[in-house]
Amino acid sequence: MKKDELLTRIQSTRKQLLDILTAVPLEYREIPGATGEWSVKDVIVHLNYWGSMLVTMLYQVRQGAAPTTVHFDPALDVEALNRRWYEMGKDRPWEAAWADFEALHRQVLRRVAEFSEAELNDPHLHPKLGGRCLWEFIATDTYHHDEEHIAPLQAWLETLPGRN
Numbered sequence: 001m002k003k004d005e006l007l008t009r010i011q012s013t014r015k016q017l018l019d020i021l022t023a024v025p026l027e028y029r030e031i032p033g034a035t036g037e038w039s040v041k042d043v044i045v046h047l048n049y050w051g052s053m054l055v056t057m058l059y060q061v062r063q064g065a066a067p068t069t070v071h072f073d074p075a076l077d078v079e080a081l082n083r084r085w086y087e088m089g090k091d092r093p094w095e096a097a098w099a100d101f102e103a104l105h106r107q108v109l110r111r112v113a114e115f116s117e118a119e120l121n122d123p124h125l126h127p128k129l130g131g132r133c134l135w136e137f138i139a140t141d142t143y144h145h146d147e148e149h150i151a152p153l154q155a156w157l158e159t160l161p162g163r164n
């Protein structure tokens, strides 16, 4: 994938998600049920955990180190991890979760920019990546993940009073 295209997709999908998040009335931000049992804030906290893993992973690979993030845990159980992160993050105040969300987006863009197009597309950039290109890891934790959460949030938003 072209580096420009990767950065554009990260930004344009995030914009779509932001349009939904900023349309949520204040009093509905922390009400369960926005996505399964999660509130909008829980979804943001969830995206933040994955975003911080990606930032750490990109930092490690940039240093030439073997990445040690959850992506490389052979016993990774994503659902169990998501539940554990939900428990850890559910009491985080909205303002803190939102500040993390904005900061992580900037950090992701900066970290991605530190790699050349050739590096992003090199399946042998680091043996620990298992033959997958770096851009694929990036896509999974950025626009693909945002896309997964856009549809349920949009559907929920449309059920709120005064939005028909």
Ligand code: NI
Pocket: 046, 145, 148, 149
């Ligand atoms: Ni998710």
